[in-house]
Amino acid sequence: MLGAQLALNAVALGAAYALVAIGFVLVLNATTAVNFAHGESVVAGGFAAVALAMLVPAGSAIPGIILLPGVLVLTALLGLAIAALAYLPIRNRPPVSVFVTTIAFGIIVTNGLNAAFGAAPRTAPALLGTGTIEFLGVTASRQSLAIIATAALLIGALAFVLQRTQLGRQFRACAQDPEMARALGIRLTRITLLAFALGTAFAGAAGLLLAHQFFVTPSDGAGLILKAYIAVVIGGWGSLRGAALGAMLIAFFEVGVASVSSQPLAEGLLYVAVLLVLLVRPDGIFGEPQRLRA
Amino acid sequence: MSAALQIDKLTVRHGAVVAVTDASLIAAPGAITCLVGVNGAGKSSLLRAVVGLASSEGNISLGAQDISRMSTEARIRAGLAYVPEGRRVFPGLTVGENLLVSGPSNARARRQRLDDALDLFPHLKPRIHDRAWQLSGGQQQMLAIGRALMARPDVYLLDEPTLGLAPQIIDDVAASLRQLSASGAAILVAEQNAGFAERIADETILIRTGRISNP
Numbered sequence: 049m050l051g052a053q054l055a056l057n058a059v060a061l062g063a064a065y066a067l068v069a070i071g072f073v074l075v076l077n078a079t080t081a082v083n084f085a086h087g088e089s090v091v092a093g094g095f096a097a098v099a100l101a102m103l104v105p106a107g108s109a110i111p112g113i114i115l116l117p118g119v120l121v122l123t124a125l126l127g128l129a130i131a132a133l134a135y136l137p138i139r140n141r142p143p144v145s146v147f148v149t150t151i152a153f154g155i156i157v158t159n160g161l162n163a164a165f166g167a168a169p170r171t172a173p174a175l176l177g178t179g180t181i182e183f184l185g186v187t188a189s190r191q192s193l194a195i196i197a198t199a200a201l202l203i204g205a206l207a208f209v210l211q212r213t214q215l216g217r218q219f220r221a222c223a224q225d226p227e228m229a230r231a232l233g234i235r236l237t238r239i240t241l242l243a244f245a246l247g248t249a250f251a252g253a254a255g256l257l258l259a260h261q262f263f264v265t266p267s268d269g270a271g272l273i274l275k276a277y278i279a280v281v282i283g284g285w286g287s288l289r290g291a292a293l294g295a296m297l298i299a300f301f302e303v304g305v306a307s308v309s310s311q312p313l314a315e316g317l318l319y320v321a322v323l324l325v326l327l328v329r330p331d332g333i334f335g336e337p338q339r340l341r342a
Numbered sequence: 343m344s345a346a347l348q349i350d351k352l353t354v355r356h357g358a359v360v361a362v363t364d365a366s367l368i369a370a371p372g373a374i375t376c377l378v379g380v381n382g383a384g385k386s387s388l389l390r391a392v393v394g395l396a397s398s399e400g401n402i403s404l405g406a407q408d409i410s411r412m413s414t415e416a417r418i419r420a421g422l423a424y425v426p427e428g429r430r431v432f433p434g435l436t437v438g439e440n441l442l443v444s445g446p447s448n449a450r451a452r453r454q455r456l457d458d459a460l461d462l463f464p465h466l467k468p469r470i471h472d473r474a475w476q477l478s479g480g481q482q483q484m485l486a487i488g489r490a491l492m493a494r495p496d497v498y499l500l501d502e503p504t505l506g507l508a509p510q511i512i513d514d515v516a517a518s519l520r521q522l523s524a525s526g527a528a529i530l531v532a533e534q535n536a537g538f539a540e541r542i543a544d545e546t547i548l549i550r551t552g553r554i555s556n557p
Contacts, residue, residue, distance in 0.1 A: 214452070217443040221432050228430045231393055232444040233418030233493065 052186045054307055055300075060192035062299030063199035064257040068272060069279035069291035070203065071250030077223035077286055078243030079139070081146040085130050085154035087273030089123055089248045093255025094264030095161050096122045097172035112175040112256055113194065123252025124245040126157075131244035136237070154269055161266035172259035195257045202253055203292065206246070210288075219243070223286070278322050282332045290334035297333070344371040344496035344526045345405025345421060347392070352400035354384070354391040354552075361387035362552045364400070369497060369530040374523050376543035377532045384552035385532035386427055389499045392530075393417055393424040404496060423495035427502045427532075429486040433475035437466055440474050440485055445492040452492075459488040462518055480511030487518055497528040504538050516542045 068090055075083045096119045097112060104110045134149035175194035180187045210216035222229040222239045230236050255264065276291075279298055283290025301321060305314035325333060347369040354362040362384040369375040379385050391398035394414035402410045409417050418424075431440050441459050445452035460467045463484040469477060474485060483503060490498055500519070504512045512535075519542055523529050533539045539546055548555040 214442065214445075214447065214449070217435065217439050220435060220439075221443045224432045224434055225430055227395065228426065228432070229443075230414045231395060231418065231424045231426065232489065233415050234443070235415050 053188070054303055056186065056188050056192055056196075058300040058303035059296070060195040061303060062296035063196050064254045065275055065279060065295035065299050066292040067199050067202060067250045067254035067257070068276045069283070069295040070206065070288055071247035071254070072273075072276040073280055073286060073288050073291045074243045074247035074250070076280070077288075078219070078240050079135060079146070080226075081135065081139075081143055082150070082277075083130065083135075083244070083247070084147055084150040084273060085134065085157060085269075086150075086247070086251055086276060087269030087271070088154040088157040089126060089130075089251035089269075090255040090258070090272045091161065091264055091266060091269045092126055092157055093119050093123045093252025094172055094259030094268075095165055095170065095255075095266070096252060097256040097259055098165065098170045098264070101173050110173055111177060112173040112260060113198070115173065116175075116198065116253065116256060119252050119256045120249045123255070124249040126252070127244040127246070127248025128241060130248065131241050135244070136240070139240075154273075158266050158269060165266065167266060169263035169265045170259070171263050172256055174260045175257070191261055195261075198253070198257060202250065206250075215242075278318070280332075282322060282325050282334075284332040284334045287334060290332065293334055294332070344528055345407075346370050347422075347497040347528055347530060348401075348403045349388075349392065350401040350403075352388065352391060352398055352402065354387045354396055354398045356387070356396070360552060361396075362391065362398075362549075365549070365552075365554045367530075367547055367554060369528040370545075371496070371528045372523060372526050373544040374519060374529045374531060374542050375545045375547065376539035377530065377547050377549055378534065378536055378539045379532075379549035380534055383534075383549045385534075385549055386501050387552075388549070389424065389426075389501050389530070389532050392499060393422055395424075418493065418495075421496035423490035423493050423498050425486045425490050425498065425500040425503060427505060429479075429482045431474040431477075431482050431485050431489070434473060436471050436473055437477070437485055438470045441466075441488055441492050444489050455492050455494065459491050462491065462521060463488050465514075480507050480514070483507060483511070483515060484518070487515070487522075491522065495527065497530065498522060500529065500531045502532060502534065504533065504535050512538060 072086050097115050100115045100118050101110055130150065130153055134153040135146055138145045138149060174191050175198060177190055180189050210219060218234045219239055222234060222236060226236055275298055279294035280291050282297065283294030298318060301318055302314045305317055350366050352362060352365045353360065365388055377385050387396055390396040392402055394412065394417050401408065404421050407420060409420050412420065441456050442452055445455050465481060466484055466488060469481065474482065477485060503515050519529055
């Protein structure tokens with residue numbers, strides 16, 4: 049039963065990581081640029097939840113799921129700000145320029161959160177209350193189940209939009225050949241803004257999901273962007289499905305190794321494992337032929 | 343009747359290199375105009391400049407509308423459609439998705455146009471759920487023209503539509519272009535296959551080292 053509980057914890061952690069990695073790929077596919085402020089967007093989502101919870105009168109606890117729409121909206125606006133200030137003005141410059149501007153934007157977010165909330169860890173409300181429930185002999189935390197359900201809902205909604213709507217088709221066309229998409233009349237700037245809004249909102253949702261179980265501090269962004277980056281590299285650069293699977297693998301690795309040793313060792317071994325994967329499969333475990341992404 | 347495309351003293355530069363110099367031509371509605379020249383003559387540069395993918399000087403108008411200063415997206419909305427060299431279909435999208443992606447925002451109108459495109463290219467019908475990369479070169483060319491058709495443009499710009507295609511497929515491409523032309527659209531084809539150009543063109547224009555010989 050311990051194995052089943054560990055697996056459930058890993059799936060919950062992987063679900064939150066998957067939101068981060070998918071958000072990262074949405075922007076990557078729309079721009080071919082890496083948004084290095086993405087980790088800070090996760091942190092911003094956590095602090096948005098903390099701030100929204102503070103608006104509720106003292107003594108009354110509000111479930112995190114009620115805060116989710118507010119967090120999604122606030123972080124989507126943050127995504128639009130990243131696009132407008134750190135990407136669109138320099139999109140025709142070499143990619144390294146976008147690296148620098150998004151890193152700078154991330155630093156601004158970190159320092160802004162530090163100034164507003166302080167450096168101490170904060171916690172967001174649980175999604176649907178705390179405690180555990182018994183199911184088929186397995187004791188599962190409510191938060192883990194709620195994380196899995198929320199992430200599944202968001203990812204399912206995104207998959208529906210991408211696969212079944214005209215906007216989704218245009219989004220995927222832009223990811224595969226942006227110039228040709230423009231030559232068909234698709235408004236590339238609009239798709240880019242949407243990618244930043246959606247991608248950052250996904251990061252923000254992950255921030256809310258993680259901020260209850262693992263706390264949140266303003267400086268957490270670097271570790272989170274690194275995990276998203278690793279998920280995308282082992283999942284195949286630009287593949288949404290690969291990013292989700294990569295995120296799940298990372299979570300299983302971390303939870304599995306941490307259960308027999310410690311969290312710091314698990315994190316250290318994760319990077320060793322990534323190096324080994326890339327030595328054997330440079331395109332990642334689920335790497336796909338170029339330009340078939342999204 | 344669709345609008346004519348008029349190009350007046352168009353010059354296209356790629357950095358310091360002048361690819362097209364003072365080119366002027368008219369692609370008339372209901373006619374196929376072929377721009378014929380060897381590789382590197384400036385045909386592709388001219389088409390890319392017309393659609394706004396290459397910067398240029400000079401005037402480009404569609405009917406009475408000056409589109410010279412418009413973005414690529416606005417030129418497409420104004421009535422241009424571009425079928426590039428090498429087809430450039432979206433490989434990871436299905437045949438149906440490739441067609442639908444350039445259709446109108448109204449879902450019912452989009453479906454109707456999809457049916458029309460499949461009527462013009464019946465070979466694509468059984469492949470509708472296949473990914474575009476799974477198609478042969480000829481089928482991809484049909485798909486690229488069909489994708490352009492979805493926007494119901496006034497003017498089609500086609501860059502080397504017969505490149506790498508078998509003779510039978512070239513006949514099919516010619517037939518589909520004649521059908522589009524008969525519907526009233528203006529068609530401007532950049533082509534180095536002089537035989538094909540001679541077969542389909544209502545007017546042939548020669549381009550050499552970026553200059554039009556007989557405007």
